[in-house]
Structure formats: structure tokens, C-alpha cells
Amino acid sequence: MKRRDFLTRSGLAATTVVLPVLAQQPPPQRFQPVQDIAPLLAQLTGGATPQQGGIEVQLPAIAENGNSVPMRIKVDHVMAPDDYVAAIHIVAERNPRPLVASFHLHPASGRAEVSTRVRLAGTQKVTVLAELSGKRFLMTQADVLVTAAACLDESM
Amino acid sequence: MILGRIQVPPNVRKGEPFEVRILVQHPMETGYRRDLNGQAIPLHIVDRLVCRVGGVEVFSAELGSGIAANPYMAFYAMADASGEVEVEWKDNRGETGRVSAKFSVA
Numbered sequence: 001m002k003r004r005d006f007l008t009r010s011g012l013a014a015t016t017v018v019l020p021v022l023a024q025q026p027p028p029q030r031f032q033p034v035q036d037i038a039p040l041l042a043q044l045t046g047g048a049t050p051q052q053g054g055i056e057v058q059l060p061a062i063a064e065n066g067n068s069v070p071m072r073i074k075v076d077h078v079m080a081p082d083d084y085v086a087a088i089h090i091v092a093e094r095n096p097r098p099l100v101a102s103f104h105l106h107p108a109s110g111r112a113e114v115s116t117r118v119r120l121a122g123t124q125k126v127t128v129l130a131e132l133s134g135k136r137f138l139m140t141q142a143d144v145l146v147t148a149a150a151c152l153d154e155s156m
Numbered sequence: 157m158i159l160g161r162i163q164v165p166p167n168v169r170k171g172e173p174f175e176v177r178i179l180v181q182h183p184m185e186t187g188y189r190r191d192l193n194g195q196a197i198p199l200h201i202v203d204r205l206v207c208r209v210g211g212v213e214v215f216s217a218e219l220g221s222g223i224a225a226n227p228y229m230a231f232y233a234m235a236d237a238s239g240e241v242e243v244e245w246k247d248n249r250g251e252t253g254r255v256s257a258k259f260s261v262a
Contacts, residue, residue: 092222109214109215
């Protein structure tokens with residue numbers, strides 16, 4: 001056998017053997033799996049159905065680092081003594097603990113607006129649930145693309 | 157003693173909301189990380205924070221491990237008379253911290 005023939009044949013054989021093995025390996029898991037947040041929302045609302053909208057959520061469309069994502073929540077509602085925003089909950093469906101934080105407001109807060117910085121374990125929908133006085137609820141979801149997720153082992 | 161910082165406008169208008177900003181110095185360990193020896197680093201987070209203006213609660217928060225290290229929070233408060241904004245918090249190991257700032261109503 002000529003040297004050239006040997007090289008082409010062995011090269012072909014190697015690719016046909018190796019390539020399927022590589023293709024069969026599952027893609028590396030970059031993010032935590034999405035969890036079902038419906039039971040958590042039902043627990044927060046006490047079974048009531050939240051109304052969609054009415055909340056302005058400011059999140060970056062692309063968050064480069066999931067360890068600290070700035071977030072601003074503004075609820076379009078009056079803060080009167082008998083009709084006010086009582087609580088704001090942040091739920092991240094891909095985080096290992098989906099309930100990120102609960103903020104409790106009072107009529108003396110004056111304005112239903114909160115900013116904070118959250119950790120996000122991957123690209124996901126962030127749900128913001130606002131509880132109005134009298135057990136009424138508003139809900140809004142915001143999409144955020146996270147390039148480097150929080151909560152993953154740094155050594156990997 | 158956990159360190160923290162607070163920022164409140166020195167002069168506010170009567171009955172008009174003003175912004176209170178808080179920064180707490182805390183690692184907010186999630187409990188999911190491991191150290192160099194492979195040992196799990198235990199959960200260590202600030203889990204409760206309360207803000208009072210003139211002794212009346214205006215804001216409180218229950219935080220989880222999903223809040224970034226060195227928790228930052230900005231929210232609004234109202235006052236009818238000059239006084240003090242005081243913020244107290246505690247972490248899951250029972251340590252507490254407190255900051256306050258004075259303001260005058262113009």
C-alpha cells in the first residue's frame with residue numbers, strides 16, 4: 001500500500017469512528033433546569049388568580065454576569081391608606097431557590113417602587129408578583145438573557 | 157456587627173415620597189458553592205431587613221440567596237415631620253446590623 005493511500009484510508013476510518021461518539025455526547029448543561037413555579041405562586045397568592053400587567057420591570061435585556069443583575073420594579077398603583085401595594089415578590093424560575101425576595105410596603109412608603117440587585121442562574125423569565133391590599137394580585141414577566149450564570153460551580 | 161451604608165436626602169418635602177438607598181456589606185453565601193477542598197460553604201445570608209421612619213415601619217424585606225452579594229436596595233418613604241430613617245437587618249446566623257440617617261422636612 002502506498003503511503004498516501006494509507007493516510008487517506010486511516011483518516012477516513014478515524015473520522016467515521018470518532019465523529020459519531022462526539023455527536024452522541026449530550027451538550028454540557030450550562031444552566032439549572034427550569035422549575036415549575038406554579039405551586040410557589042399559588043402559595044403566595046393563596047389561590048387567587050393574578051391580573052396580568054400593571055407592573056413595570058426594568059431588567060437588562062442581556063446580563064453579562066448573573067451574579068449581580070440590577071432590577072427596578074415599579075407598580076402603577078396608588079398608595080392610599082385603604083388601597084395600596086402591600087408586597088412585591090420576585091420569582092426566578094431557573095434559580096435553585098426560586099423565591100428571590102419579598103418586599104413589604106406600607107401606605108407610608110408613598111410610592112411602590114423598589115430597586116435591587118439579584119442573582120440569576122441562567123437565561124430565563126423573571127416573574128414579579130405584586131400583592132395589593134385586599135388580596136388582589138398583579139403579575140408581570142420579564143425575559144433576561146444571562147451570559148454567565150450564577151450558582152454554577154466556579155471550578156467547572 | 158454587619159456594616160452598612162444608607163443614603164437619604166437631607167431635606168425632604170412634607171408628605172412627598174423620597175428615596176432611601178441602602179447597601180449592606182455581606183457575602184450572601186448561597187450554600188451551593190464549594191471551597192478549594194471541596195467542602196460546601198454553608199448558607200450565610202441576610203434574611204430580614206426592616207426600615208422605620210420616625211418609629212413607623214415603611215418597608216421590610218425577606219431576602220433569599222437570590223439577592224446578589226452586598227445587598228443593595230432602594231425604595232421610597234414619606235414623612236410629615238423631621239426625624240430619622242433607621243434600617244435594621246439580621247442574617248441567618250443571628251448577627252444584626254443597623255444604620256440610620258437624619259433628615260429635615262422643609
